Amino acid sequence: MKKFILLITIVLTVSVVSAQKTIDSLTYENTQDIKFFKKIRNRTLVKKYRTVNNNVIKVGDTVILGTPTSQELSSRTLSGLYGKNVKFGYSRTRSTTKKTYEFIKRGRPAGFGNIINALAGEDEVMVSNSLKNTKAIVKEIKTYHRGSKKKPLFLVMVLGEINGRAFGINKYISVMDTELAVESGEILLKNRKMTREEAISKLKEAKTLLDIEMIPREEFEDLKKKLRPFVMEKK
Numbered sequence: 001m002k003k004f005i006l007l008i009t010i011v012l013t014v015s016v017v018s019a020q021k022t023i024d025s026l027t028y029e030n031t032q033d034i035k036f037f038k039k040i041r042n043r044t045l046v047k048k049y050r051t052v053n054n055n056v057i058k059v060g061d062t063v064i065l066g067t068p069t070s071q072e073l074s075s076r077t078l079s080g081l082y083g084k085n086v087k088f089g090y091s092r093t094r095s096t097t098k099k100t101y102e103f104i105k106r107g108r109p110a111g112f113g114n115i116i117n118a119l120a121g122e123d124e125v126m127v128s129n130s131l132k133n134t135k136a137i138v139k140e141i142k143t144y145h146r147g148s149k150k151k152p153l154f155l156v157m158v159l160g161e162i163n164g165r166a167f168g169i170n171k172y173i174s175v176m177d178t179e180l181a182v183e184s185g186e187i188l189l190k191n192r193k194m195t196r197e198e199a200i201s202k203l204k205e206a207k208t209l210l211d212i213e214m215i216p217r218e219e220f221e222d223l224k225k226k227l228r229p230f231v232m233e234k235k
Helices: 002-017 028-032 112-119 178-184 196-211 217-231
Strands: 022-027 045-050 056-058 062-065 070-081 089-106 126-128 135-145 153-161 172-175 187-189
Touching (some): 028 153, 056 135, 153 178
Antiparallel strands (some): 045 056, 089 126, 089 172, 135 153, 153 172
């Protein structure tokens, strides 16, 4: 027991005292550029991040939990016996599924609860569908390498409830891959920019409506002018 407590103390101490450099601004291109990312330490704090689609996320911003992209399967077996002189019994297995977030988990990345779960050999507790459409505040953004320093960076966001209360038993939740969470729609940004693919899809839909005379030519031309910068945007 003493060894266990000592191990926990060491882990928490290292997490707290490790030097944390701060970067004012970081882009997706930076995270993929080896000349840049090999100089960056894990847990470096970032004030502002620009995604691959030029959406900006800053510490202090409000984000919304979107739609979960994963499902969690659980099952249990029920059994019982009947009658005074029982010769036969029965058993039944019941399986249930619930939607969970692929990139959002409960607690901080290296929070006390997650350390306990890891030491016990238990999986991370991902956030369930119950928090869908919940608003949250970006408390921290940190960089991590996908392995060694020669591997690209990914960003982890720590979110707190907008009213200062806790997410159930956890005060914070963590977005374990900011870029993928935004791209998959698990994290929604208030001022998110339309992607080129979305603009083309919207324009095609409008053209279909124009062809069947459901919208006037003027409305279609206005929309085309509005969407042109997104469609012509170079990757």
